[in-house]
Amino acid sequence: MLRSPLFLMLVLLAAMLPDRARAATDDLLSAIVRVEALVPADSRTAESLGQERAGNGVVIGPNGLVLTIGYVVLEADRVSITTAKGGSPVPAQVIAYDHDTGLGLVRAASDLGVTPLELGDSTLLKARDRVLVAGFGGAASTQPAYVVSRRTFAGYWEYLLENAVFTSPPYESFAGAALIDSSGRLAGIGSLFIPDAFQAGPSGPVIPGNMFIPVEALVPILDRMIATGRANDTPKPWIGIQLDERSGHLFVRRVSPDSPAALAGLKPDDLVLGVGETATSSLADFYRALWASGDPGSIANIRVLDGLSAKSVEIRTGNRYQYLKLNRTY
Structure with a gap:
C-alpha cells in the first residue's frame, strides 16, 4: 500500500527518536513556531534585512519563551507568534x-x-x-x-562563532529552524545557508548545507539574557564595517553610515592589512585583533593599503547596541 510523504516522515521521525519521544512526536514538533516581525523604516537594519521578516522559533521555556535567530527580530517593534x-x-x-x-529571545503575550x-x-x-531539522508546520516541515562539520564560522558583519554546527542537505526555511538531536532535544538554531558546509580536501567536492548556532553557546548566557536583555555588561568593540576575505586578503565591502569606521574615513574596497602591529589575513584573525583593542570607546589603529604604502587609520570603537535602534526593554 502506498503511503503519503507525511506518513513516511512520521515513521522516520519515530524511528529516529527514543521511546520517550516517539509517544510525543506531535508535542515535540508543536514547540516549533512561526515568528513574524515588523521593523520601522528608519532602523539601521531595515535596508539590509528588510522591514517585514519571518522565520522559525522554538519554545524553550514557560510563559511563551521563544528562542529564534536574532536577525529576524533585530530592531523589531512588532512581533507575533503562530503555533x-x-x-x-x-x-x-x-x-x-x-x-x-x-x-534572540521573544516572549509571547499569552500562553501558547x-x-x-x-x-x-x-x-x-x-x-x-x-539529526533532524524542523521548521514551523509539524512533521511535514x-x-x-x-x-x-564543527568549526569556527566568521561572518562579514563583525561576527565570529566558535564550534558552529554545519549540516547537509540544505534546509530551505533555515532561519530559526530547530536542530534536533537523536534524543529528541534541541541542539541548535538555524542561521544560514552555506554553499561550502563541507569540502573533502582542498580539491574535493563542495557540499552545501546550513550553519546552526549550537545551544552550548546559549546555555551559559540564557538566564542573564532573560533577566537583562544582554549576555554581558560590556560588549565587544565595534567599528561598523563588512569585510570580504579573498585569497588571504581582506577588503572592505561596506561601511555602515555614521559608524566609527565611516567617521574615521574607511571606505569600500580599502584593503585591510591588520590591527596595530598585528597582521591579519582572515576574518577571524581581524576580529580577534580588533576585540583585543579594548572595550567600546577604545582606540583601534586599522592598517590599510593606501596606494603602494600602508597607513594607519585611528578609529574610536563604538558600542553596537547603542548604534542599533533597539527597544528600550532589551
Whole structure:
C-alpha cells in the first residue's frame, strides 16, 4: 500500500527518536513556531534585512519563551507568534538580543499552549551524526540531515562563532529552524545557508548545507539574557564595517553610515592589512585583533593599503547596541 510523504516522515521521525519521544512526536514538533516581525523604516537594519521578516522559533521555556535567530527580530517593534495548532497569531515582545551568538529571545503575550522543547547537549554533536531539522508546520516541515562539520564560522558583519554546527542537505526555511538531536532535544538554531558546509580536501567536492548556532553557546548566557536583555555588561568593540576575505586578503565591502569606521574615513574596497602591529589575513584573525583593542570607546589603529604604502587609520570603537535602534526593554 502506498503511503503519503507525511506518513513516511512520521515513521522516520519515530524511528529516529527514543521511546520517550516517539509517544510525543506531535508535542515535540508543536514547540516549533512561526515568528513574524515588523521593523520601522528608519532602523539601521531595515535596508539590509528588510522591514517585514519571518522565520522559525522554538519554545524553550514557560510563559511563551521563544528562542529564534536574532536577525529576524533585530530592531523589531512588532512581533507575533503562530503555533502549528492554528489560531490567530499571538503578540510577542523581544526581550533579548545577543550579537556574539546571533540569538534572540521573544516572549509571547499569552500562553501558547505547547510543551517547551528541552535543550540538549550540543557539545556531543560530531560529524556524521544524524539529526533532524524542523521548521514551523509539524512533521511535514521536518528534514533528516547529517552533521558534516564543527568549526569556527566568521561572518562579514563583525561576527565570529566558535564550534558552529554545519549540516547537509540544505534546509530551505533555515532561519530559526530547530536542530534536533537523536534524543529528541534541541541542539541548535538555524542561521544560514552555506554553499561550502563541507569540502573533502582542498580539491574535493563542495557540499552545501546550513550553519546552526549550537545551544552550548546559549546555555551559559540564557538566564542573564532573560533577566537583562544582554549576555554581558560590556560588549565587544565595534567599528561598523563588512569585510570580504579573498585569497588571504581582506577588503572592505561596506561601511555602515555614521559608524566609527565611516567617521574615521574607511571606505569600500580599502584593503585591510591588520590591527596595530598585528597582521591579519582572515576574518577571524581581524576580529580577534580588533576585540583585543579594548572595550567600546577604545582606540583601534586599522592598517590599510593606501596606494603602494600602508597607513594607519585611528578609529574610536563604538558600542553596537547603542548604534542599533533597539527597544528600550532589551
